[in-house]
Amino acid sequence: MTGPTTGPTTELVTFGETMALFAARRTGPMRFARDFDLGLGGAESNVAIGVARLGHGAAWVGRVGADEFGDLIRSTLQGEGVDVRAIADPDAPTGLMIKGRRTADLIDVRYYRKDSAGSRLCAADLDPELIRSARVLHVSAITPALSGSAREAVRHAIAEARAAGVLVSLDVNYRRALWTPAEAGAWLRETVGDVDVLFATEAEGRLIADVEGATELAGALAKLGPRHVLIKFGAEGAMELSDGVERRAEPYTVTEVDPVGAGDAFAAGWLADWLAGAEPAQRLSTACAAGAFAVTSQGDWESLPRRADLSLLRRPADGVSR
Amino acid sequence: MTGPTTGPTTELVTFGETMALFAARRTGPMRFARDFDLGLGGAESNVAIGVARLGHGAAWVGRVGADEFGDLIRSTLQGEGVDVRAIADPDAPTGLMIKGRRTADLIDVRYYRKDSAGSRLCAADLDPELIRSARVLHVSAITPALSGSAREAVRHAIAEARAAGVLVSLDVNYRRALWTPAEAGAWLRETVGDVDVLFATEAEGRLIADVEGATELAGALAKLGPRHVLIKFGAEGAMELSDGVERRAEPYTVTEVDPVGAGDAFAAGWLADWLAGAEPAQRLSTACAAGAFAVTSQGDWESLPRRADLSLLRRPADGVSR
């Protein structure tokens, strides 16, 4: 009757930088936001949490500082059921994100991640056996922008995954604080041929292929390699081009509280349903539902849905749950 | 020139369970909501406060624990001008409500009220003279779901009121954490014949009579006894069937801050205008205005309007009051 701590077998492996996050409580220029919450954030660990909440074993590999923020990251992810493979680097601090709202409509994010522990991630940190025994490897194009060793780690991991027949998933997640569009585009074009699933907004897709029109863009991207191309339209839904078939998903109507993390939720929803063997239409719908759910409450990852939560989006009836 | 503490003569008597209320300050899953406000809530005491603010003497009878939360309930209601007849039960604690927002659109409420002081309310707690000398007895269908003694107290109070010609008002207020639709339906059908005023949403009305259409539903309910049937449509307004005449009220346009307590405000508005001898159309309009006002600020009862506040809804002109 008692269940062990150990979660389900690891089906998805991801890695990248996760940072401590100071989030301002007041809308307006950050210098007037005197109260901040401490939390954490990282695109890849968000995906790991999201996949774990939807019922599939997920491992996150990364480096954190040998400090309080590193401990916070480790204990939070572990508490969320993620298999944490975090190296505590004694020589570099955990990176920081500072997040606020410049206005009601404009999120403001700043990073203190240069020479951080997370940016020192390297190929040797990645246990090849962990990758080989998984079913999905998920990476984002944030990691190659962090450092040479991190870029090498991505290359190495993708090679391991492909060699073992593990599905390779890439979310573009373009960060202009880290590299230029040209730099990002070059790396993406060089990598996309080794990718099975590609997640991108239209603007991100155009870093790879300069094509107008979502359908045309998806087609151009698919030609470069990925069997599954997912184009996200934010509050307007998303489209998928898989095996030559295009599908569109209607957006869910929700009240947005915090837009950060929606893309990670979308990827987690899609990958969890792929792991579950869901039908393509269902898979895209789950991805959209997860993305919609994630913006309905505060925090980058706190609002990631469980399976049971997804149905809440369908009956916003009386507004009181019990 | 000095006025005494004692408010106006008690015109309305109500009773039920009032609980301490911990309200989460952050939108999202409650486990991430680290900051909570302490307050209190209870459908019947909300109505008592609402009626008192609109100028009519109201008494609330209930049991609380002999503890800090019981003291909080007593002093707050007393401070709001309600005639508090609270027994401090030394053998059971004050019940608790925990309230949060699962998402921007979904309120999440949990209760710790099993074997609470409030659930031990019994017929002997109700002073017959207090009921007989009032003009309205207001009850909710929460109370009979709390315990056998509480159910007996409701039966007893209604009998006293009817014997003395006191108007009997019942708000369905269905709580699925307390009983099933079938259990609630059975009690409501057995009780509705002794009721003069019935407040219900459409879904609640159908617990009593399974009839489609608001007009048809109200007709079916009125046939079972109540002279006044009020059907609430939330943000879409309300309708009333009184003495065979149906009236509809347009909703007020307000920005919703906290939907909890709107139904209690509606009942308070209607009953206060009944006590004031207002015209039926005015009475329904006041009920709707009170309900609208109650959602425009935080808290279950803090936002209940005074007479002067009702006019604020009509001129949202420049947004600055002085």
Place this chain on the structure above:
Amino acid sequence: MTGPTTGPTTELVTFGETMALFAARRTGPMRFARDFDLGLGGAESNVAIGVARLGHGAAWVGRVGADEFGDLIRSTLQGEGVDVRAIADPDAPTGLMIKGRRTADLIDVRYYRKDSAGSRLCAADLDPELIRSARVLHVSAITPALSGSAREAVRHAIAEARAAGVLVSLDVNYRRALWTPAEAGAWLRETVGDVDVLFATEAEGRLIADVEGATELAGALAKLGPRHVLIKFGAEGAMELSDGVERRAEPYTVTEVDPVGAGDAFAAGWLADWLAGAEPAQRLSTACAAGAFAVTSQGDWESLPRRADLSLLRRPADGVSR
């Protein structure tokens, strides 16, 4: 089994100005204290709450603005069981106190009470019948410093009380923001002959009689009229000279959290025990215990003890109450 709202018969009547209170949450210069709590404070209403908590009916008479802060004062005092006779003055706002800690050791209080509603208190506001039917009239020497009409109200009330054989109690409560030592001294010397109980610190006593030594000071003050002279030494305890007998009370050892309100608690303790007919030694001990208790938690009056609380001071044993 049900108890009515109406508390015990009014045994003590007091009056004066009660203000809304903004209390800074941060220790340091107030301009850096960005977070404030809203509450209320007033020496005389503190005494009324204190006496009510110790089991004796207490009435407070005063003027507040016809505004939110006036409502806050009325509902809070009423919630604490005080018989509130507050006039809502439409022509003047409720006064304000701003309270902070300049350093860990130094409280900083500022007032916005000039021309406030409270300062417009006048003799006509005081119901003579209320005073005559009480057993104690308690005033502070803050009130005469507020305005001419307030000074006249004090004179008038003392005269009524003396005529009816009601015990007259005066707490010096010197406020240098309101008047000079010379002004205060003049008024006190002119009034002390009509007083039965006098509460003062040594420094305050010397505003009336410039005598060194507590014993000598108490003797000099008693010669001017008061049958009971209470000299407070702060954390060092207190002494009483009653009917020629001097008694000293040892202080209680407590950890101080907020010193404001200790003097009011002392007066409340003494007067409640006088009303209860306690022995002089017990009465002085209760006064000291109440004063000690009041500094052990935050707020001017929130920490005033009930009878049961007083025993908590005697067994600080294991530190956990349940």
Place this chain on the structure above:
Amino acid sequence: MTGPTTGPTTELVTFGETMALFAARRTGPMRFARDFDLGLGGAESNVAIGVARLGHGAAWVGRVGADEFGDLIRSTLQGEGVDVRAIADPDAPTGLMIKGRRTADLIDVRYYRKDSAGSRLCAADLDPELIRSARVLHVSAITPALSGSAREAVRHAIAEARAAGVLVSLDVNYRRALWTPAEAGAWLRETVGDVDVLFATEAEGRLIADVEGATELAGALAKLGPRHVLIKFGAEGAMELSDGVERRAEPYTVTEVDPVGAGDAFAAGWLADWLAGAEPAQRLSTACAAGAFAVTSQGDWESLPRRADLSLLRRPADGVSR
């Protein structure tokens, strides 16, 4: 390479009362709003900050108390780059504003400014040389309502400015807590002939000239003297009648967080562009943009834009700034 503290030469001079501001954190009746932030506010100092942020030297003259709130005002304005000419009045306290939200749609502001230091402003406080060497003198019709000496100061300053050929700008800013429409109208009609730029809402304009229709109203006002008449329509944009040419500006679409300060931002935008020698159409557009920007975050002045911020309104694209 190092720049001195001293900002650019003073181009705009303004004066008036700036107060400490307690802002409630909770929506609802202020008596339930237990948490308040301390800040500051004042229409004229808001304009000074706004003009300084848009790149033009601005001086603010006023009186504050010799107290913590006075120090807060001085250091905040000085920190914002305003040339502060504040007299610390030892005989009167800094005035206070208390600000809350009665409902989500209704701001509630109360003042404690009677006999405040700010209201004691007088003609002698204004350095004639400062006015004469500036290019704009900006006043609001709040100041003449504060006291006789303040009214005299306004008269005196306008006379100095006119004599020196300095542009005279007046924002009506009608405050019904300070004077009646009739009193305000009389003063405005008597003053408007000496004004070059007039800022008003339609309702405010009608205090001066009782004319229906915005175009007609502006025309009537212009006939009384001002070369530039600005009529503000809140969220609906604004119009300008300058030298007989009428221009209208479309509003910007923003999510409103705090409407207070929008009018001051509008005036600051217009005056800054006048100082910069911008084209009339650009000037009106900058005024509208500044007003729109100011409502998008919390605080009366914290959200005033810099030049670079204005462009943010034009591309609300992806919502994440980096």
Place this chain on the structure above:
Amino acid sequence: MTGPTTGPTTELVTFGETMALFAARRTGPMRFARDFDLGLGGAESNVAIGVARLGHGAAWVGRVGADEFGDLIRSTLQGEGVDVRAIADPDAPTGLMIKGRRTADLIDVRYYRKDSAGSRLCAADLDPELIRSARVLHVSAITPALSGSAREAVRHAIAEARAAGVLVSLDVNYRRALWTPAEAGAWLRETVGDVDVLFATEAEGRLIADVEGATELAGALAKLGPRHVLIKFGAEGAMELSDGVERRAEPYTVTEVDPVGAGDAFAAGWLADWLAGAEPAQRLSTACAAGAFAVTSQGDWESLPRRADLSLLRRPADGVSR
């Protein structure tokens, strides 16, 4: 180079009830404490965290509700590296603790744990293999007071442990809200013969053997069975009687912030050093250091030390850590 999530082998097994904890932020009567933090607490899970932080694998078995608070408990303990074997009971809610400071010197704790999920713990919840393969079984005398099934679970677990030669540790942890001294004493006397390590304050020890004097008490307790008897004197240190040898430990001088959890820290320190095979004198010193450390910061368990922290107590030198 990467380390797996799975911690060290489980060396200590414990079980009991862990509750969600609302902690008041303000000192004073709880009804005035408007702000609360959400956390969690439970004597046995505190010990598990403490042992894990000191480097030894620890498992905690318990029941929580299938609700947000149950999830909070599971994720927090898991995040702290404890092997969580929590059953999510769909039929009962997670228990609650409400914790405040009545005064600066007096903690006030209230429980909502009657019929909670935690109280439904039963023998079948305990995996015998988990106990048999551990080296220590730790229980507290809170568990037998929760319910009949919980009492049976304790009996059963101790029997399993003894049969397998696993060290049995019992902390008396007397809770007067749960049972009387007589009831507790009866159970303790019946159980102590099966216990190897006994933790108690002097008052708790006397529930078992009514003997004056710490030395005499420890001797009497040791005669009843335990090879190791630990008597805790709070801030005055502790003594141990092991194998007939009495040792005393000097207390550490620390500034107390929150006394709750000190006893659990003491037990964790002792048991971790027993597991590490430390010398008796070292073991007692570690227990005292852990207890001292635990009171130096807020929270029941947050402040439990790691090995490296213990040395911080020895050099309170300059007060700044970096």
Place this chain on the structure above:
Amino acid sequence: MTGPTTGPTTELVTFGETMALFAARRTGPMRFARDFDLGLGGAESNVAIGVARLGHGAAWVGRVGADEFGDLIRSTLQGEGVDVRAIADPDAPTGLMIKGRRTADLIDVRYYRKDSAGSRLCAADLDPELIRSARVLHVSAITPALSGSAREAVRHAIAEARAAGVLVSLDVNYRRALWTPAEAGAWLRETVGDVDVLFATEAEGRLIADVEGATELAGALAKLGPRHVLIKFGAEGAMELSDGVERRAEPYTVTEVDPVGAGDAFAAGWLADWLAGAEPAQRLSTACAAGAFAVTSQGDWESLPRRADLSLLRRPADGVSR
């Protein structure tokens, strides 16, 4: 009657790195401290504020990022009356400090300042004319540890000051996060010969001269060059060796709230009195008083005293200031 913004002539020039500061509100491991305040800190700007508050013109030179935190630093220092010569570096962010209390007795400070704007300070940033026209140049041994260019800036500034006969003041302020004792010692020994005033704790003094005993240490340091050697004993007071005369100052008895900033306050007090031409004994006493005052409230610099505040330390009489 109006005073200009421009403060007194710059008498003291200082420079160094000032950072944004996130301060945890909860005592305990920082990972549990969910609430943080945003402020700023920097040893040299603390001294500048302290000197300005004590009435002497002070300039601070430094680099900040072209970001919100840089703006916060500039506006705060400017608001405190410091002549800010801050370069907004577009290529590097403002450095960060994170500050918490590990226990009630142990401050925990972490830095994110590597490659920060502040660390890029260089000799060219320092206006030679500013230094030459001042009377004191104050530096700390933090700056040479930041970068090669910063070290060169210190060397350069000292040379300029000496050439112009400006008093050179150095506070050791050893930071082990930045360099080793050996590295610091080497730089200090190489620099101390050019210094007129040296501030150090005993441990810091021994980085320069390994001598036991405060008198002996001061003598050894004085021999290396400084005419004034100040040895600080924390809560135990301080000693000064000036021109061969040793003086000791008794500490003030205060309740410590936040120890950070005490050393900067001490230096500010000493230097302000040197500028004022005070007697040596008075100067040392002012330094101690300023240091004592600074620990009595929250914040690194907020609590720095003005002249009038210093007398508050001498009469902790009744605890209420008005």
